[in-house]
Amino acid sequence: MSNMNKNFIQKIIDEHNETGKFDSKVHTRFPPEPNGYLHIGHAKAICLNFNIADEYDGKCNLRFDDTNPIAEEEEYVRSIQDDVKWLGFDWEDRIYFASDYFQQMYDYAIQLINNGNAYVCDLSSEDIKENRGTLLKPGTQSPYRDRSIDENLNLFERMKSGEFENGSKTLRAKIDMSHPNMNMRDPVIYRILHANHHRTADRWCIYPMYDWAHGLEDSIEGITHSLCSLEFEDHRPLYDWYLDKLGVYRPQQIEFARLNLSYTIMSKRKLKILVEDNHVTGWDDPRMPTISGFKRRGYTPRAIRNFMEDVGVAKRDNVMDIAKLESSLRSDLNVRSLRRMAVLNPLKVVITNYPDEKEELIVAKNNPEDESAGTRKLPFSKVLYIEKEDFMEDPPKKFFRLTLGGEVRFKFAYFITCNDVIKDGNGDIIELHCTYDKDTLGGRSSDGRKVKGTLHWVSAKHSIPAEIRLYDRLFSSMNPDGEENFINSINSNSLKVLNNCLLEPDLKSLESDIPVQFERIGYFIKDKESSDKSLVFNRTVALRDTWSKK
RNA sequence: UGGGGCGUCGUCUAAUGGUAGGACACCUGGUUUUGGUCCAGGCAGUUGGGGUUCGAGUCCCUACGCCCCAGCCA
Numbered sequence: 256m257s258n259m260n261k262n263f264i265q266k267i268i269d270e271h272n273e274t275g276k277f278d279s280k281v282h283t284r285f286p287p288e289p290n291g292y293l294h295i296g297h298a299k300a301i302c303l304n305f306n307i308a309d310e311y312d313g314k315c316n317l318r319f320d321d322t323n324p325i326a327e328e329e330e331y332v333r334s335i336q337d338d339v340k341w342l343g344f345d346w347e348d349r350i351y352f353a354s355d356y357f358q359q360m361y362d363y364a365i366q367l368i369n370n371g372n373a374y375v376c377d378l379s380s381e382d383i384k385e386n387r388g389t390l391l392k393p394g395t396q397s398p399y400r401d402r403s404i405d406e407n408l409n410l411f412e413r414m415k416s417g418e419f420e421n422g423s424k425t426l427r428a429k430i431d432m433s434h435p436n437m438n439m440r441d442p443v444i445y446r447i448l449h450a451n452h453h454r455t456a457d458r459w460c461i462y463p464m465y466d467w468a469h470g471l472e473d474s475i476e477g478i479t480h481s482l483c484s485l486e487f488e489d490h491r492p493l494y495d496w497y498l499d500k501l502g503v504y505r506p507q508q509i510e511f512a513r514l515n516l517s518y519t520i521m522s523k524r525k526l527k528i529l530v531e532d533n534h535v536t537g538w539d540d541p542r543m544p545t546i547s548g549f550k551r552r553g554y555t556p557r558a559i560r561n562f563m564e565d566v567g568v569a570k571r572d573n574v575m576d577i578a579k580l581e582s583s584l585r586s587d588l589n590v591r592s593l594r595r596m597a598v599l600n601p602l603k604v605v606i607t608n609y610p611d612e613k614e615e616l617i618v619a620k621n622n623p624e625d626e627s628a629g630t631r632k633l634p635f636s637k638v639l640y641i642e643k644e645d646f647m648e649d650p651p652k653k654f655f656r657l658t659l660g661g662e663v664r665f666k667f668a669y670f671i672t673c674n675d676v677i678k679d680g681n682g683d684i685i686e687l688h689c690t691y692d693k694d695t696l697g698g699r700s701s702d703g704r705k706v707k708g709t710l711h712w713v714s715a716k717h718s719i720p721a722e723i724r725l726y727d728r729l730f731s732s733m734n735p736d737g738e739e740n741f742i743n744s745i746n747s748n749s750l751k752v753l754n755n756c757l758l759e760p761d762l763k764s765l766e767s768d769i770p771v772q773f774e775r776i777g778y779f780i781k782d783k784e785s786s787d788k789s790l791v792f793n794r795t796v797a798l799r800d801t802w803s804k805k
Numbered sequence: 806u807g808g809g810g811c812g813u814c815g816u817c818u819a820a821u822g823g824u825a826g827g828a829c830a831c832c833u834g835g836u837u838u839u840g841g842u843c844c845a846g847g848c849a850g851u852u853g854g855g856g857u858u859c860g861a862g863u864c865c866c867u868a869c870g871c872c873c874c875a876g877c878c879a
Contacts, residue, residue: 260819260827288879323878380877387875391807394875425877435808437875446877465879486873489809510810512872517816565828567818569811572872576816579829589842624842655840666838698838709838775839802840 262568264303264509268311268480271507277479281313284478285339286320286469289331289453291523292538292545293338295559295580299514302563304482305344316476317346321354322468324452332453334538338546343556353463353472354454360463360471361415363501364426364444368407372500373444374400375410376427383425386432387440393433394440400429414447417460421447426461430496438493442466470494470505478506484513485570514566515574518728519544520735534745535729541782541793542729542749552726553770553780553795558587577728581796588770588778588795590624596633596666596711596759597773597792599723601640603686603715606671609637614716618697619667631761635668638715640757645710646687648676655708657687663708666774670695670706711774718757721790724782725751758790770795 261269272279283304287297308315317339321327339346367373376399378386388394402410414424426445434440444467449460463471473481481494488510498505515521521544529535529543538545541552549559562583566575596619614636622628645656657663662672668691675688694701698709732744765771767781777797785791 262818286879290879320879326878383877384875389807389875392875393807422877427877437808440875443877448877462877464877469879485810487879489874491809512811565817567828569818571811571817573817576829579817582829585841594839620838623837623839653840664838706838708840711839772839772841775841777841798839798841800840 263570264307264480264482264511264568265310267507267509268307271479272311276507280479281308281311282315282477282479283308283313283482284316284318284473284476286318286472287335288320288323288326289328289335290323290326291331291527292334292547294521294523294526294546295516295519295544295549296514296521297338298342298546298559299563299566299568300482300484301339301342301344302560303511303568306564307480307482313479314349315344315346316349316351316478318351318472318476319353320465320469320472321352321452321454322463322465324448324450324462327453329453334547338550341546341550341556342559351472351476352454353468354452356468356472356475357455357459357463359475360468361461363471363503364411364463364467365408366501367428367444367497368404368411368426370500371404371429373407373426373428374402375407375414376400376425376441377423378425380422383443387437388432390437396432397427397441400441411445414445414461415459417449419447421449423447428493428497436489436492438466438490439496442493466490466493467497470498471503473506473508474498474504477504481506481508483508483510485510485572510570511568512570512572514563515572516544516580517574517577517733518730518735519577520730520741522736525736525741528742529729532742534742541724541726544729551780551783551793553588553778553793554584555587555591555770558584561587574734584796585778585799588772591622592770592772592778593621593628593765594619594623594774595762595765595771596713597721597723597762597776597779598640598642598711598713598718598757599753599773599776600643601713601755601757602643602646602684604639604641604671604712605686605688606637606639606691607674607688608690611637613637614714617668633667633759633761634714634717636714636716639665639712640715640718641665641687641710641712643684645708646673646684648684656710657689657708662706663710664695664698664706665691665712666709667698668696668712669693669698670700670704711776713757713759715757717760719760719763719790721756721758721762721792723753723756723779723792723794725753725794727751756792762790772798 285301285304305315376397386395425443427441430439432440445461448462491508539547539551562580616632617635618630619633650658670692671689673689677686679685727749729749730744731746735741735744738744778795779792782791782793
């Protein structure tokens, strides 16, 4: 097998497989902390871990890294599972919690103490900070560094039993206070936290720090390749140090660059501000870069997964153009979505030469990309509605749509010519009087006459009302994270609500979660706020538009 | 100024030391009952300077630039 077009992680795994380092096994894990909703950046890690396991015929665990009871909640463990499932990944029975390993971690800590590699420190967090030194200056040793093993054992036991207050003591690794890597300057292993944990309640009042916990979790689960983001690169020496001092199985940590997207933020803290200060309606607001937000917006798991394949994996910092995500989205939606007629800003059209009471059913294709999607019947009658912007009395050059005296095709129906423009007192156009050519049924002329424009339309009598929400990017800045205050770069036009939209009747019974394309407009999905009485549709993404750009 | 990483089209990402390729974006043109899709074409890149070599994005030296690290967060 060649190394052509593999990413650097696959190449490392290939090497391991050649040398037999992990017995040719691949076992990865996705280890979220349940302290928030997953976003599109997490999706990269999810796809990477599950896909790579799959490619090498291995497994991928879902593991909650729940070592900080202050930040974590049950609600998040639920939503995280939903999101991973929605993306289409299956952890089978391998769902784990760091909190299930607390006893083992504690026992390992005792082993560390026994080997003289850890000590209980009475320094306050301020003192520890003080003693740590700086990037340029070495730290100084804790006065508690040389306690006897027995004293350490005794104190640690009492920390666990709840004898001490929060912050009064820590267990620390005895490494090197002048190490150039700050992570190695006697890092904290356990801190005292009298707090209720979402799974272990008050059984513990000491909680392991990330560096201690994470390697042990990986080791216990037999993970082979522990994939994480770049900022953990200088934690790897500590990851290795702990497992080596314990003499236990040691996975290989590999760091990759996380995903960044233009015009969006990925920081959990900032996303939380958007929600809490009501800049959006919730974690699943269709403008949010959360997985639940993308889902509600109408994105498909396939589009997101294809995008991640496309983006690749490397070590250099990157900012993906969100246009690439949208491109991936459109290409998935183009193939699968049903075509339907919807008029967002209705303009009344009366076909003067069409019999008053006549109605007919027009055959319309459901999806030109997929013949098997079949056809449906669209009602046509004397009074119709078209898009306001599809008529101009005084059109510019190359305007292919309806004009006074001009002829266009009403898609699937007839050729229509506009004869009169009716205006109100303000001079605004309120109605068009047109005639149809009855020999063009189906939208094709019998005399070879061509028409430049094709419009979508709905029959007034048969159409159904709907609210349509037009979403645009949440931020107008390409890099909101780089702004002095990201809130200031929120796009004030990120949501436009249209209340007088008219849909073809078939949409009444559309199931939720079925993506539709409103012809000539964009892709839409029925929102969860829809009811039988009032329909609400979200615009997932507009169709590519090379006309309005000009 | 310590340590750890990273520098390839506008943006991502490829290239056993051997024609710098692909995607998105952008621009042309063609097809089209969606100004969509599709098709064809175009624009555009190895951070700088030395060195090794028949040959360097790749190896060596050097300069420069960017990111991360001083939580009892992960």
